[in-house]
Amino acid sequence: MFSTQKSKKLALMVTIILVILGTFGIFSAQAQDVVQVGLITKTETNPFFVKMREGAQAAADAAGVKLLTASGKSDSDNDSQVTAIENMVNAGVKGILLVPADSAAIAPTVKKAREAGVLVIALDTPTIPQDAVDALFATDNLKAGLLIGQYAKAALGDKPVKIATLDAAPGNKTGVLRHNGFLQGFGIEEGDASIVCSGDSGGDQAKGQTLMENCLIKDPDINLVYAINEPAAAGAYTALDKAGKADGVMIVAVDGGCAPGIAGIISGHFAATSQQYPLKMAQMGVEAVINFAKTGDKPWGYTDTGVTLISAKPLEGIDSQGAVFGAQSCWGTLEDGEMDAAMKVDAAAGIKPPA
């Protein structure tokens, strides 16, 4: 006879073993039946990537496929992405959607995954070389910069202009493309005398503020600010506001996040921003993988996922959308009452509501 304690222990152990076996059984059954798609972002938390995950999840749910997600610990964490690709290939995914943290360093791992028959699509950021992946679904960052550059030129005309550029970080490819696009759109070259201050904000609000303060000391007459993204632009606005100069300076940025981006367009802090579409990148990615699973057809080359100039101060000859359009398609969380405020500023500027 077993003592009660022993039989209880035995029963518990049997249960645990059954549960473990059962779980494995379920997982392996799923792995065989359902198409799996992997999504690897740079970080878990940036609202841009959160939106991307939402888009991928929605597309995966709609098609009844399973989404596996992973991310690095920071914007430049290549190592975690390598591990994630290896794990996903082992898990038997049909395709991987990847936002490369290190465009060049990830290429060998991507090559191995493709050799194992997995479709790999880069989202948002190209790999180096760009054809290391099967396809690239991304914003045209040069165009994103170009649009706000053209807008600023149209707004300021031939007025004397002093420009501060709040850039990303040395060697950041996206940052360089946006910066160059802005200069091209404004019709000037790097090193032009009108660029009085350039520095790195890292896309961070506090660092953007410090940079703008120092730029204002370097040249108090700055009247146009280009920012790599909206947090940096918000930092610039705080610095200008504290210096009592918010009214005389135009701020343009790139991203189109709900806050501080579209919120800044609504409040009039920012004149214009180029909005990009992470949700769309991820949706198109998932759909491409499903199509590959069904038909064996792979997408190839670069697909522009679109960029829209958003401004509540539309200009003659510049194609733009209003605050309501921006608010409807922004990523992140829109504050309560912002949509009403967007309608008001659009109405005041004579912008028709989007269809």
Place this chain on the structure above:
Amino acid sequence: MICTILSLRKNYFMETVLPDSPLIRIRRFLLRPTMGPLIALLIACAFFGSQTPRFLTINNFSFIFQQSIVVSVLAIGQTLIILTSGIDLSNGAIMSLGAVFMVHLASRNGINPYLAIGVGLAITAGIGFINGLLVTRLRLPAFIVTLGMLGIVYALTLIYTSETVPAKEAQTFLGNGFKVGDTLITYGTVAMVLLFLVTWFMLRETAFGRHIYAIGNNAEAVRLAGISTDRLLIAVYSLAGLLYGIAALLLIARTEVGDPQTGVAGNFNLESITAVVLGGTSLFGGRGNVLGTLIGSLIVSIFRNGLLLMGIPSIYQLLITGILVIMAVSVDQFSQRGGAR
């Protein structure tokens, strides 16, 4: 044995009154841990002043101070911990968590803004307390404990929210100030200077302060002297946590938002360690001065500001700051060795 000898040597520097011949007085003055950093600061100021007329203005220095406030206050906590021969890798993340709680509770949940500040301070001090517990009770190295805490706290912040929320005006009072001539002196700047003076006094004149040095020199000797090193360390980590909470309040006053990313993305942690090291505090503990940390923090800000005003690309700013850190520590090491002979 070697430890005891080393600690004796250090104590000899701090405590022994040398005969008062003028030469020795000058030498002792120059051997003060803050002198090296101070001279470096003055040379940097003279250099930037000669390069650009916009540098040596009161207005510019008002900004340099404002830009160094947050890192400086973080670095006070960092100095205390490093003096005990620990290190804190989690302070930027703890500050961000505190700031996010303060702003969210007030702006989102409608809690009284001052109460929300109190909650934020309690949270940061509490995390410092946990760091202290782990270092003392589990006998884990501070490096490991705070490295782990960095991840945990950053994750908790982002589980709580990933949104950047504007702060209520009641919470940004440290950003206000008074004008001296045309120059704005913020209450935050005043608070920072006061915190440095209080900490300096505490380290120099109180038993608690002397024990902090002693524990960094020779923890075993402190324990044998009948002082509870565990309690002392827990107090130091908790106090550091409270200081990170104050840094959070200063950050809110400066940026007027609660930003969950900035504690890690803004590189505050490494800047706080840089400030401590540039300020002449030994990473091995037991030797250093909190006023040196203020100078170290100002040096970081001055280089960022001065190099930008000169129009030098940021990649070279990184390069120069890196060289500076290594130079500062080697000069310090060299002067210590020279002094021992």
